[in-house]
Amino acid sequence: MVIVHPTNGTYLYVGLEFDIVSDIKACLNLVETTGFDFFLIPLAKPRQSSKNEDNGVISNILDFEPSVSSDLELSGNTWNSVVLGNLSCYKLSDGLDLPRLENYFHQQLSWAQHLSLRTSFVVVDGQLTEEQHIALANMVCNALYEFPRESICIRVCIDDQLKLSHSENDKQKDYMDSWNIWNLYRQCCHYHSNLSVALECKDIVHPSLSSSFFQRWLSEPVRYVILDTKVFLKNRQGYPVLSKAFQEWLQKFFPYSVDILIRGEALHPNGYSSYLQYLGYLYTKQPTVEESYRLEMPYFDYLQTPLQPLSDHLDSQTYEIFEKDPVKYCKYEEALIRCFKDRLSLQGRRVPLVVMVLGAGRGPLVNATIRASEQVGIIVRIYAIEKNPHAVWTLRSIHQREPSWKIVEIIAEDMRYWNAPEQADVIVSELLGSFGDNELSPECLDAAQRFLQPDGISIPSEYTSYLCPLSSPKLYQEIRSLSYHHRDGGNVSSSLEVPYVVRIHQGQYLAESQCCFRFEHRGNNSSFLSQKPYHHFRYRRLSFEVNGPIMLHGFAGFFEAQLYDTIYISTHPRTLSHGMLSWFPFMFPLCYPIYCGDKSCRITLHIWRKTIPGKRIWYEWMITEPVVTKLHNVHGRCYSMKCS
Ligand SMILES: C[S@@+](CC[C@H](N)C(=O)[O-])C[C@H]1O[C@@H](n2cnc3c(N)ncnc32)[C@H](O)[C@@H]1O
Numbered sequence: 001m002v003i004v005h006p007t008n009g010t011y012l013y014v015g016l017e018f019d020i021v022s023d024i025k026a027c028l029n030l031v032e033t034t035g036f037d038f039f040l041i042p043l044a045k046p047r048q049s050s051k052n053e054d055n056g057v058i059s060n061i062l063d064f065e066p067s068v069s070s071d072l073e074l075s076g077n078t079w080n081s082v083v084l085g086n087l088s089c090y091k092l093s094d095g096l097d098l099p100r101l102e103n104y105f106h107q108q109l110s111w112a113q114h115l116s117l118r119t120s121f122v123v124v125d126g127q128l129t130e131e132q133h134i135a136l137a138n139m140v141c142n143a144l145y146e147f148p149r150e151s152i153c154i155r156v157c158i159d160d161q162l163k164l165s166h167s168e169n170d171k172q173k174d175y176m177d178s179w180n181i182w183n184l185y186r187q188c189c190h191y192h193s194n195l196s197v198a199l200e201c202k203d204i205v206h207p208s209l210s211s212s213f214f215q216r217w218l219s220e221p222v223r224y225v226i227l228d229t230k231v232f233l234k235n236r237q238g239y240p241v242l243s244k245a246f247q248e249w250l251q252k253f254f255p256y257s258v259d260i261l262i263r264g265e266a267l268h269p270n271g272y273s274s275y276l277q278y279l280g281y282l283y284t285k286q287p288t289v290e291e292s293y294r295l296e297m298p299y300f301d302y303l304q305t306p307l308q309p310l311s312d313h314l315d316s317q318t319y320e321i322f323e324k325d326p327v328k329y330c331k332y333e334e335a336l337i338r339c340f341k342d343r344l345s346l347q348g349r350r351v352p353l354v355v356m357v358l359g360a361g362r363g364p365l366v367n368a369t370i371r372a373s374e375q376v377g378i379i380v381r382i383y384a385i386e387k388n389p390h391a392v393w394t395l396r397s398i399h400q401r402e403p404s405w406k407i408v409e410i411i412a413e414d415m416r417y418w419n420a421p422e423q424a425d426v427i428v429s430e431l432l433g434s435f436g437d438n439e440l441s442p443e444c445l446d447a448a449q450r451f452l453q454p455d456g457i458s459i460p461s462e463y464t465s466y467l468c469p470l471s472s473p474k475l476y477q478e479i480r481s482l483s484y485h486h487r488d489g490g491n492v493s494s495s496l497e498v499p500y501v502v503r504i505h506q507g508q509y510l511a512e513s514q515c516c517f518r519f520e521h522r523g524n525n526s527s528f529l530s531q532k533p534y535h536h537f538r539y540r541r542l543s544f545e546v547n548g549p550i551m552l553h554g555f556a557g558f559f560e561a562q563l564y565d566t567i568y569i570s571t572h573p574r575t576l577s578h579g580m581l582s583w584f585p586f587m588f589p590l591c592y593p594i595y596c597g598d599k600s601c602r603i604t605l606h607i608w609r610k611t612i613p614g615k616r617i618w619y620e621w622m623i624t625e626p627v628v629t630k631l632h633n634v635h636g637r638c639y640s641m642k643c644s
Contacts, residue, residue: 001035001037002037003279003280003283003284004284005283005284005286006284007288008286008288008289008294010254010255010257011257012254012259012260012279012280012283013037013038013259013260014036014037014259014260014261014262014275014276014279015031015036015037015038015039015040015084015224015259015260015261015262016030016031016034016036016039016040016261016262016263016272017039017040017041017086017226017261017262017263018039018040018041018042019042019263020042020046020067021041021042021067021068024041024068024073024074025073025074027039027041028074028078028082030272031082034271034272034273034276035273035276036262036272036276037082037259038081038082038083038084038259039082039083039084040083040084040085040086040121040261040263041067041068041083041084041085041086042067042085042086042088043066043067043085043086043087043088043108043111043112043120044064044065044066044067044087044088044108044111045065045066045067046088064104064107064108064111066111071114071115076116079115079116079117080115080116080117080118081118083115083117084117084118084119084120084121085108085111085112085115085117085119085120085121086120086121086123086155087105087108087109087120087121087122087123088104088108098135101135101139102139102142105139105143106143106146108120109143109146109147109150109152110147112147112150113147113149113150117150118151119150119151119152119153119196119223120150120151120152120153121152121153121154121155121198122136122140122152122153122154122155123155124136124154124155124156124181124185126156126157126178126181130184133181133184133185134184134188136185137184137185137188137189138188140152140154140185140188140189140195141188141189141190141192144189144192144194144195148194150194151194151195151196152194152195152196153195153196153197153198153223153224154182154185154186154195154196154197154198155197155198155200155224155226156178156181156182156197156198156199156200157178157200157201157202158178158199158200158201159201159202159203178199179216179217179220179549180549182197182220183549183551183595186473187593187595190480191473191476191477191480191593192477193477193481195221196221196222196223196224197220197221197222197223198222198223198224198225198226198261199217199222199224199225199226200225200226200228201225201226201227201228201231202228202230202231203228203230203231215508216471216508216550218252218253218256218506218508219471219472219473219474219506219507219508220473220474220506221473221474221477221506222253222256222258223258223259224258224259224260224261225250225253225258225259225260225261226260226261226263227260227261227262227263227275228263228264229262229263229264229265229266229267229268229275230264230267231246232267232268232275232278234268237269238268238269239268239269239270239274239278240267240268240274240275240278241278242278242282247282250282251282251286254283254286255505256505256506260279262275262276292326292578292579292581295581296503296581296584299502299503299584300503300505300506301472301474301475301478301502301503301504301505301506301507302502302503303475303478303479303482303500303501303502304500304501304502304584305498305500305501306433306434306435306438306439306499306500306501306586306641307433307439307501308439308641308642309359309388309431309439310431310439310440310443310444310641310642310643310644311641311642311643311644313388313389313390313391314361314388314391315390316390319361319362319391319394321581321582322361322364322582323362323364324581325580325581325582326579326580326581327569327577327578327579327580327581328430328569328577328580328582329364329365329367329368331563331567331568331569331577331580332365332368332428332430332459332563333368333371333372334563334567335459335563335564335565335567336368336369336372336373336426336428336459336564337372337375337376338564338565338567339426339457339459339564339565340353340372340373340376340378340380341376343378343425343426343457344376344377344378350425351378351379352378352379352380352381352407353373353378353379353380353381353425353426354380354381354383354422354423354424354425354426355369355373355380355381355382355383355424355425355426355427355428356382356383356385356420356424356426356427356428356448356451357369357382357383357384357385357427357428357429358385358415358427358428358429358431358444358445358448359385359386359387359415359429359430359431359444360384360385360386360391360395360410361386361388361391362391362394362395362398363384363394363395363398365428365429365430366382366384366395366405366408368428369382369428370382370404370405370407370408380407381407381409382407382408382409383408383409383411383420383424384408384409384410384411385411385413385415385418386410386411386412387412387413387414387415389412392410392412395410396410415444415447415448416443416444416447416448417447418451420450420451422451423451423452423453423456424451424452424453424456425453425456425457426456426457426458426459427445427448427451427452427456427457427458427459428459429441429444429445429448429458429459429460431444431445432460432463432559432561432583433501433559433583433586434501434557434558434559434571434583434584434585434586435465435499435557435558435559435586436463436464436465436517436519436559436561437463437465437517437519437536437609438499438586438641439641440617440641440643441463441519442519442536443536443617443643445458445521446521446536449521449523452523453523454523455523456523457523457564458521458522458523459563459564460521460561460562460563460564460569461520461521461522461562461563461564462518462519462520462521462522462561462562463518463519463559463560463561463562464515464516464517464518464519464559464560464561465515465516465517465518465557465558465559465586466513466514466515466516466557466558466559466560466572467513467514467516467542467555467556467557467558467588467605467607468509468510468511468512468513468514468544468555468556469509469510469511469544469546469552469554469555469556469603469605470504470507470508470509470510470552470553470554470555470556470587471507471508471510471550471551471552471553472504472506472507472508472553472554473506473551473553473593474505474506474507475500475502475504475506475507475553475554475587475589476553476554476589476593479495479496479500479589480495480496482495494591494638496589496590496591496632497589497591497632497633497637497638497639498589498633498638498639499557499586499587499588499589499619499639500586500587500589501583501584501585501586501587502584502585502587503584503585504556504584504585504587507553507556508550509556509573510544510546510547510550510552510596510603511544511545511546511603512544512574513556513558513572513573513574514542514544516540516542516557516607517538517540517609519536535611535613536609536611536617537608537609537610537611538608538609539606539607539608539609540605540606540607541604541605541606542604542605542607543602543603543604543605543625544602544603544604544605545600545601545602546596546600546601546602546603547599547600547601548595548596548597548598548599548600548601549595549596549597549598550596550601551593551594551595551596552590552593552594552595552596552603552623553589553590553593554587554588554589554590555587555588555605555621556585556586556587557585557586557587557588558570558571558572558573558585558586559571559572559583560572560575571583571584571585588607588619588621588632590623590629590632591629591630591632592629594623594626594627594629595626596626597626598626601626602625602626603623603625603626604623604624604625605621605622605623606621606622606623606624607619607620607621608620608621610635610636613643614643614644615642615643615644616636616640616641616642616643617636617640617641617643618633618635618636618639618640618641619633619639620632620633620634620635620636621633
């Protein structure tokens with residue numbers, strides 16, 4: 001019986017693990033009557049420990065026999081939706097030859113596929129040598145290709161890591177820690193989308209947890225947390241509870257759709273149902289998420305191609321989404337009010353004030369301008385300039401029905417080529433992309449400077465993009481799975497050389513963001529106008545210090561825009577305009593994940609904004625530390641922003 005959060009509407013699924021299956025129908029009955037959602041069983045019958053007298057090697061370990069008498073024990077639907085399989089434990093160190101072990105591994109997975117089990121677990125023993133891990137990772141990797149319908153979950157024990165995590169300077173251990181073990185399997189399997197990880201806690205630990213420990217696991221595809229009943233303490237009545245630190249530990253995983261598995265003997269009153277009740281209590285007492293967070297949830301880790309409103313016409317639905325933003329238009333209105341007040345106080349001011357809304361869309365910034373002028377009590381004349389003919393229809397229809405729009409003149413033109421009948425005191429625009437300049441605001445607004453008074457104001461007056469290194473196995477996996485390649489004059493371009501817009505959920509920013517490209521629009525004094533031909537070429541070299549070990553998958557991009565004076569809008573995590581929905585972060589992926597193994601590791605990024613004026617603009621990027629990568633998106637062969 002799935003646990004549902006009463007206000008967030010999110011779910012928690014809890015399962016039970018059986019070490020042996022003497023009667024699978026009894027297992028199913030126990031699971032159903034106690035209210036668990038699924039259960040995990042060994043795929044193979046326990047191996048016999050008889051020894052072959054001649055060579056002392058366990059002889060019948062490889063004779064696979066299913067743990068149940070046949071598939072007829074349960075219905076096909078039950079196997080598929082309720083049962084998971086554990087691959088039998090075997091030791092690579094038993095001296096058995098690899099081909100026979102591989103065969104045994106293969107037989108179990110083949111059986112799992114026959115039963116249509118959703119997931120099979122591979123238990124990874126932390127004490128294996130690196131060589132043994134590599135041999136097992138090789139089997140897993142081969143299995144993923146041989147059984148494309150099977151999901152494989154690598155099961156690692158994290159008790160040691162929990163105990164040590166109170167110190168950022170973990171003592172060097174002579175075996176690999178759980179994250180490095182998982183990283184080896186995942187790397188070997190090249191981020192296969194059917195591979196996930198389960199974190200197992202076997203014993204009572206008192207986790208005093210560092211944030212780096214969490215962050216690292218929270219951005220991984222953790223599908224299950226497996227809790228032994230020994231992990232639970234007893235409350236006064238003897239019922240199971242988790243220590244405070246452990247509760248916090250577990251609750252961090254709840255937003256990432258992790259399922260929980262209980263294993264081990266029921267050590268508390270009321271049997272297994274008391275564990276389930278306790279987990280239900282923990283899950284439902286999580287606080288209600290904010291409305292803006294809830295609205296973003298469907299977009300978590302969903303990759304979007306950046307819009308190109310200059311070369312493409314935005315559609316009605318896109319405008320509608322923008323217009324629902326509860327923050328952006330308020331900020332613009334605030335900026336306009338402040339600007340109009342300043343203008344009013346100027347000596348010899350011109351009346352009416354000429355305001356041009358550049359890229360008016362369906363009119364929300366025109367409305368903001370009207371409201372601001374009414375509030376300040378200043379007379380304005382407004383030009384609404386829009387190049388999208390479909391949006392112009394909307395503007396014209398509002399003009400006809402709205403009396404307050406009498407002061408508005410609608411211009412169906414591209415601002416870059418419009419011959420304005422007079423000069424503007426204020427130009428207002430929102431041509432910003434998730435990386436600030438990526439919808440070609442600099443190119444459009446600089447062309448529009450010619451009809452701005454020498455002392456005129458541009459709202460926004462400047463904007464800056466920011467970048468930080470990003471670890472997100474999930475997004476890397478997603479981008480790889482898009483894996484489109486196209487040939488372009490002999491070059492192959494790929495989905496990994498294209499920037500994305502994405503609400504990053506399962507990802508970790510590895511360092512504070514740094515300023516990347518900056519653009520200013522300050523009346524006719526704009527330094528840009530002295531440059532001929534107009535271009536906005538940029539280059540930046542950015543160095544970041546990150547805490548390893550961690551994998552680098554790309555860079556997350558943000559922007560901050562000064563609308564007017566102290567009024568800003570921002571997607572930068574430090575200065576974020578809370579509740580603003582119009583922009584999700586930008587992401588520049590890397591073709592290959594980079595291992596940052598050192599405790600303190602330097603990442604150096606080089607990024608260019610290249611232009612062919614009037615034709616197209618694109619970014620190129622590469623890193624030179626800790627390793628040198630290729631130049632991504634060379635000559636804009638995979639992605640560029642078109643000027644027409
Ligand atoms: C991001 S939308 C913003 C629309 C509206 N101002 C809002 O805030 O909802 C940008 C608008 O600018 C228009 N646009 C982009 N470049 C333009 C250009 N060079 N001349 C005129 N309109 C342009 C697009 O068609 C689009 O309607």
